[in-house]
Amino acid sequence: MSLSTPDLTLTLRDESLRWFGRLHSMPETGFEETRTAAFVAEELRGLGLEVIAGIGGTGVVGLLRGRRAPAGARFIGMRAELDALPMQGPVDGTVQTADGPRYHGCGHDGHMATLLTAAAALSRRGDLGCNVAFIFQPAEELLGGAAAMLADGLLERVPMSAIYALHNIPGLPAGSVGVVEGAALASSDEIRVTVRAQGTHGAAPQTGQDAILAAAHFLGLCQQLLTRRTDGRDSAVLSFGQIAGGQAANVLPDRVGIAGSLRCHSEAARAAVHALLADAARSTTAAFGTPVDLAIDPKVPVLVNDPA
Amino acid sequence: MSLSTPDLTLTLRDESLRWFGRLHSMPETGFEETRTAAFVAEELRGLGLEVIAGIGGTGVVGLLRGRRAPAGARFIGMRAELDALPMQGPVDGTVQTADGPRYHGCGHDGHMATLLTAAAALSRRGDLGCNVAFIFQPAEELLGGAAAMLADGLLERVPMSAIYALHNIPGLPAGSVGVVEGAALASSDEIRVTVRAQGTHGAAPQTGQDAILAAAHFLGLCQQLLTRRTDGRDSAVLSFGQIAGGQAANVLPDRVGIAGSLRCHSEAARAAVHALLADAARSTTAAFGTPVDLAIDPKVPVLVNDPA
Structure with a gap:
């Protein structure tokens, strides 16, 4: 029996929560996400993916090649962010550093756990008809991490036909996804x-x-x-x-x-x-x-x- | 032969310039004019005047009793200010202190020299028909020195019928005096x-x-x-x-x-x-x-x- 991707995702609930907890506890700010990047890279390797690390500074990309993907097919990109904010959050999850508190106040910990879960679910599918790149971008909060990855040759090293991204919105009901056309x-x-x-x-x-x-x-x-x-x-x-x-x-x-x-x-x-x-x-x-x-x-x- | 007060003043030109030079070289800010006050008190005593020191903090008053003044006559007050500004002036006259530069940028050194000159001129008159109080007020720049002298009983200790004050205005031609009626x-x-x-x-x-x-x-x-x-x-x-x-x-x-x-x-x-x-x-x-x-x-x- 082969599970659908949503069903596969449900079976990963515990793993997903573990990833979230670990990432929540190691907030690092833009271009300094070394522990976070190392953790993400290790987990991607554990899923059997090829990993490109240190792209655009601390960026990480996991590459999943679908068994049924056409030869020479470009990748479909999915993107999450590595960095936390230099802010004090609720006590849980805030890390005090020499430069002040660090906290995942923008929910990038959730984005990363989501993307790792997607990587795990898709990597278990034997019938995947495409190649997927899981992109973990540094320094979103500094508004410079995406440019750094592009400048470091992301699109040349991983030819992609499209890149998808999402952002959590706590105001939406659980389980809902909002999509806007245009701006x-x-x-x-x-x-x-x-x-x-x-x-x-x-x-x-x-x-x-x-x-x-x-x-x-x-x-x-x-x-x-x-x-x-x-x-x-x-x-x-x-x-x-x-x-x-x-x-x-x-x-x-x-x-x-x-x-x-x-x-x-x-x-x-x-x-x-x-x-x-x-x-x-x-x-x-x-x-x-x-x-x-x-x-x-x-x-x-x-x-x-x-x-x- | 008896000289008029203006003529007497002219004979005091060198003394007046000496007073100005000394006072110019010892700028002190409001309520801290200890050297200035001591200098002024000493000069007033040298002119034979009775001196009240330490009134309203660092204030000094010299009392001149006219030989022909009626018994019990009140004093006519003339007032100058002791304090300098916490500012950098031209190199000449600026004193560097731990709290920064001090400079007589508002011309109180000139006011004091003027009032000492008036005291010297009037003290040489044998026919003075009134009593005169020479008031050296602290902390004019802090806007609190006059109130401090009043609170310290100036008007009770030196009953006065009027008090005169002036301020130099470098924009007026030398030798001119401007008087405004009202505000x-x-x-x-x-x-x-x-x-x-x-x-x-x-x-x-x-x-x-x-x-x-x-x-x-x-x-x-x-x-x-x-x-x-x-x-x-x-x-x-x-x-x-x-x-x-x-x-x-x-x-x-x-x-x-x-x-x-x-x-x-x-x-x-x-x-x-x-x-x-x-x-x-x-x-x-x-x-x-x-x-x-x-x-x-x-x-x-x-x-x-x-x-x-």
């Missing part, structure tokens, strides 16, 4: 703004420039332009999480720094917001006489699911 | 604002509050209310010199701190600005849901010259 995850850009000024005494603001008021104007203007100059049907979220300037209550400082992040669900909206940020900077300079240095660091593009 | 120097209040929020992920601002955007709104609103709700003929300058909040570009922080100062030339304008600051805080809370803690520390009132 699924937002782009992410980091934005750094420096408002420069000739600082002066607070009693005589007209003898210099007010970088703090200019920064405040910039922040408000950005949100106004966001609702006026992007298509209301688009999704764009611009948040500034950091601001700092000045040392004394009555002295206008010579610079204010602001840092923020932008997330969009279309590249058109993203380009529109980049343009309005530049306009807001120019407008602030025109009004307050304060040069506004704007640096946009594009981290990741919009994730668009293939409609097919 | 001469602004009030000074320190303002501390804390915008509190439920911090949240920058990608989902609606799940918390944006303290940085709320602070930006508050800053802009304050300047708008200043031009709309105070009498345009009044003088009020509101400057915020310090802002800080947040640790990461993509996390909305749970608080933003702002510090500023307010200067007004009338108590009516001052009260109006205090009221509009409170309204701006309330309005910001209403719009963004962020509690805004507002603390106004009234430092000194408006200095109003007696029209008489």
Whole structure:
């Protein structure tokens, strides 16, 4: 009797929970996932898979060749992430390191256990008609791990026809899977703004420039332009999480720094917001006489699911 | 032959420059003017004056009784300040201390030399028809020295009918004296604002509050209310010199701190600005849901010259 893949998966429940427990207890941050990577590689080898380790830094790929796969067939990729977050979680699962706490707060431990379970289930099928690559990517949280694997020749070393990925969403009922057609995850850009000024005494603001008021104007203007100059049907979220300037209550400082992040669900909206940020900077300079240095660091593009 | 007081003053030119040079070379900050106070007291004693030292901390008062003053006549007070600033000046005159540089950047060295010169000139007059108190006040820059002398019983120990003070203004031509009737120097209040929020992920601002955007709104609103709700003929300058909040570009922080100062030339304008600051805080809370803690520390009132 041959079990279907879902049935096979059910038989792996205990093994799957063991993997989750082990991975949950060894959280490591991006590009430092050496214990995690070694554990994953060992488990993949234990399933009889060929393993590529150390790709893109700490990345690991397990290769499963289907017995009935056509000769020369490309692989189907499935991807999980190795890294945890530098954060304090509930006591269970948090590891204290010299650099502070580590915790799998984004659920990559679950992703890895899921992918190991899929590898185990598929490796037990004698009738597999395709080749499958199980990709364990480093540094997802740093937004640099996928690029590192690609730069290290992943697609040349493992020719793939498609790569699948998933993310746990605790808000969905257990057993449910959600699929979105089109834009699924937002782009992410980091934005750094420096408002420069000739600082002066607070009693005589007209003898210099007010970088703090200019920064405040910039922040408000950005949100106004966001609702006026992007298509209301688009999704764009611009948040500034950091601001700092000045040392004394009555002295206008010579610079204010602001840092923020932008997330969009279309590249058109993203380009529109980049343009309005530049306009807001120019407008602030025109009004307050304060040069506004704007640096946009594009981290990741919009994730668009293939409609097919 | 008896010289007039202005003529007497001219004969004291060398002595006056010596006093200035010595005082310029020993800058000390508020309530720490021990060397300065000792020097001033010694010079006053050298002029034959009775000296009260250590009043209001480091304050010094020299008492000159006019030979022709009526019995029981009150004193006429003249006041200078002892303290320097914690700042780096040109190399000449700057003293490096463990707590950083000290410099007579506000010209109190000149005020003290002027007052010592007046004391010397008047003490040489045999026909002086009044009593004069030469008041050397500590901690003018900290805005607390005058209050300290009053609290230490200055007016009870030295009954005075009036007190005169002056401030150098390098912008005036040499030899000129400017006198303003009515409000001469602004009030000074320190303002501390804390915008509190439920911090949240920058990608989902609606799940918390944006303290940085709320602070930006508050800053802009304050300047708008200043031009709309105070009498345009009044003088009020509101400057915020310090802002800080947040640790990461993509996390909305749970608080933003702002510090500023307010200067007004009338108590009516001052009260109006205090009221509009409170309204701006309330309005910001209403719009963004962020509690805004507002603390106004009234430092000194408006200095109003007696029209008489």
